[in-house]
Amino acid sequence: MDKGADRLRWTRNDALVAIGAAAVDLLGFSVGTRPEGLAPTLSAVCALMAAAACLLARRSRPVPVLAAVLLLGIVPNVVIPDVTPHFPAGLAVALYSVVRVRRSAVAAAAAALTVPLASAGQGGTLLPSGQSLVANAAATALVAGAALVVNRWQREAAANHARQAERAVAEERRRIARELHDIVAHHITAMQLMAGGARANLAHDTEAAREALVILEDSGRIALREMRQLLDVLRAGEEPDETPPAPQPGAADLERIVTESRLAGTETEFTVDGPVRPLPPSVGLTLFRIVQEALTNTRKHAGQARARVRVTYRPDDVLVEVCDDGAGAPAPTARPAAGAGYGLIGMHERVALQGGTLEAAAREGGGFRVAARLPVPAGRGGEGGERHR
Known part of the structure; x- marks a missing residue:
């Protein structure tokens, strides 16, 4: 009973x-x-009013509603002699509803029956005239065609929506993968080097070992904090978060990354050219991740190398270059092997999202060079931009 009422x-x-x-x-x-x-x-x-009332059930029972409207439409044709041929609005709505929600065979049968029955009884005869059939056929074709066009438009809109949702999910997965790679690769590499340095100096230089352990502890703390930020993004909306999220790293944190690189044993030079100004958070994060990944690759692949980090602020963009004089690393393929090449791929994706360009290749004289250009139009970066400490 309740189910029928809902329908x-x-x-x-x-x-x-x-x-x-x-x-x-x-x-x-x-x-x-x-x-x-x-x-x-x-x-x-009364027949016209009853036919209109039937339209209230056109969504749940479109075929019975069309049949009722067709039968009720015969009443005016019979009781009024010499009535002018017409195609009622209620009949158009009922036919439109059938074509919209029913299979093609049912819709075609409904349209075929509508043509003769819409004029049945006109002129005192059961069979309609040829003129009425032509007019009804044209009206039926128009109504059915409009319903088919709407159906096609809705299918295309639904398909586009599904594709957009899939692209959004894929992009979010790539973003999370980039963040995870940058966090894990950088901090785990730094922690590994610090642990090795502490072990090597534990017997004869306790102060150096203690300093390495302090850096190891700091790297672990930062890695946990950034992992928590990612988890907070994934769990957004599930439960209220009473504490404000920690700010994402940016250009103001480059000095910290360079210091960590030096403490990890890589001689690193850091220079900034041009007037320093606040950058949009997304640009600052991209700049930070590029330097972080490039220095991590230097420690992993270049051996005992020296690195140079240069950031240049220009009116319409910001440039970053990270070079080393070590052995270098092979460029990643389009489909890297497990665990190889994701850092450079992530850098390319980050820079592309900002509308910039990235170069990453071995240097002729030895070593590896990563250079990126990130556009920052004039006026961006003020409100909501990162703050330089």
Whole structure:
């Protein structure tokens, strides 16, 4: 009982459509379709009103509604002699609903039956005239064509929405993968080097070992904090977060990365050219991750090498260059092997999202060079931009 009531439930829009169809049919019948000098009969008016009322169930039971509207439409044709041929608005709505929600075979059968039945009884005969058939066929084709066009548009819109959702999910997965790689690769590499340095100096230089352990502890703390930020993003909306999120690293944190590189045993030079200014958070994070990944690769692949980090602020962009004089590392392939090449791929993706360019290649005289250009149009980076300490 409740299930049937739910199926017959109608909305306010359904009521508005039914009222509109009734008003149009009553007006058209009273003014244009009845013979001169004849007033609408009570039975004809009641039939038109009942046909419009049937439209309230057009979404849940479109085929029975169409059948009821067709049968009720015969009443005015029979009770009013010489009625002018017409195609009621209620019939158009009912046919449109069938074509919209039913299979092609059912829709075609409904359209084929609508053509003759819409004029049945006109002129005192059961069979409609040829002129009425042509007019009904044209009206039926127009209504059915409109329904098919709407169906196709909705299918394309749904497909586009699904593709956009898939692209958004894929992009979010790539973003999380980039962040995880940068956090794990950098901090784990630094922790490994610090642990090795502490072990090597533990017997004869306790102060150096203690300093290495302090850096090891700091790297672990920062890695945990950045991992928590990623988890907070993944769990956003599941539970309220009373503490404000920690700010993402940016250009102001480059000195910290360079210091960690020096303490890890890589002689690193850091220079900044041009007037320093606040950068948009996304640009600052990209700049930070490029330097972080490049220095991590230097420690992993270049051996006992010296590195140089140069950041140049220009009016419309910011440049960053990280070079080393070590052995270098092979460029990644399009599909890197497990665990290889994801850092450079991540850098390319980050820079592309900012509309910039990236170069990463071995140097002719030895070593490796990573250079990126990130556009920062004038006026960006002020409000909401990162702050330089």
